[in-house]
Amino acid sequence: MRRPERLAEALKIEIAEVVGFEMDDPRLESVTVTDVEVSPDLRDAKVYVLIRGDDKEVKEALRSLRNAATFVRQQVAMNLDMRFAPHVHFVRDSAEENAARVGDILQDLSNRGEFSEKELEDRAE
Secondary structure: OOHHHHHHHHHHHHHHHHHHHHOOOHHHOOEEEEEEEEOOOOOEEEEEEEEOOOHHHHHHHHHHHHHOHHHHHHHHHHHOOOOOOOEEEEEEOOHHHHHHHHHHHHHHHHHOOOOOHHHHHHHHO
């Protein structure tokens, strides 16, 4: 495993700890760190977060995370004993939301009789 991937995995675990347990912001209770991508030069880290709630709650949580990015970076550097920690950039992860939305649409179509899993299996063959 290359160094950026190793660092990304360590950052994911550590940032999840910092956001989940060391920050006392009620807006961050519904935040889950799903993935971290580190740039090849190790200077920047894109942190993907899943935020449950309506659009207003999501925007407030993202704003809170972005305001706390320096604190998160300092905590990560201290906890991982790093001289230089990457700059942290929080990004909303919508992959799971999109998957849930597609699942809901398929379920609705199935309930109305317009779609069945058998049809999908037949088309795949």
